Amino acid sequence: MPAPYSSDQVRKAGQAFWTPAGGGLAILVAIHLTPKPLGEQNIRLAMTVAYFACIFVALWALGKPRDDYMKALYGWRYREGGPALEQHVRLYLSALNRLVTALTAVLAVFTASIAIKVFAKWPQLDLIVPAVDVAGWAWWLSLLALLAFPVWGRSRISNVSQRHQLLREALDTADFTPQKMPSLGQPTQTQIIREAPAVEAVTEGISAPAASNGTGRTITRTPWSSGAAARVRPCACSMPCSTDFSRRGSTPPARLLPSFSTPRAISAASSAPSAPPTAVNATSW
Secondary structure (H helix, E strand, O other), X not given: OOOOOOHHHHXXXXXXXXXXXXHHHHHHHHHHHOOXXXXXXXHHHHHHHHHHHHHHHHHHHOOHHHHHHHHHHHHHHOOOOOHHHHHHHHHHHHHHHHHHHHHHHHHHHHHHHHHHHHHOOOHHHXXXXXXXXXXXXXXXXXXXXXXXXXXXXXXXXXXXXHHHHHHHHHXXXXXXXXXXXXXXXXXXXXXXXXHOOOEXXXXXXXXXXXXXXXXXXXXXXXXXXXOXXXXXOOOOOXXXXXXXXXXXXXXXXXXXXXXXXXXXXXXXXXXXXXXXXXXXXXXXX
């Protein structure tokens, strides 16, 4: 399976599939319900062309757009299922793609043969009259192929059924629950992470008093163990990060302190050039 998909990518792939498929079916229904005047031949021809065009668009949507959508959906739902479960998903989607491709190819030939025979009746499209005989043979062959599909396509159907059963068994025996798409209007996990602040400083009203290290330097600090913490926004893996010190309850390394918004101001009240520097007691932090 490719790189893990996000919920936004799944939504985009779903729109790329459902928009042509659903739009084509809606136009087909509208053409059936629209009154067709007998005198307006050009309007009837345009509606006929749009009718068959919508059928071909719907069949095209069952190909690559549907395959991309299912890969994105299953890739997002099973991205944390492990290599074994991901392999079952790949095999199932591959078998389903072979089945749908064979079926849509036969349906496309069947629809094209009907379209040629219908368009040959229009005087404006008399150029396709010589193809009527070929369309007749294609219609009979595609019709027989559709009727006999359970026979010659039995291996494809059986393969899809077996792959789906193996996927269900692997899911039942694995300690894993597939992700579910958020409902309409509910923000996705990616949106929540993007909108959350990178660092959130949380204080509980407890601060450490100013201290002096004996060299005239005053240090004002808020100890990490006395109620001040930096909550680092977790990453998409939902695992405890090594920099989430509020969860670990430990003192952050000195090299990470400047990147946090913890109040740590060191002001020099007075300094003597000849006085050697004195180390600050580490336990006071």
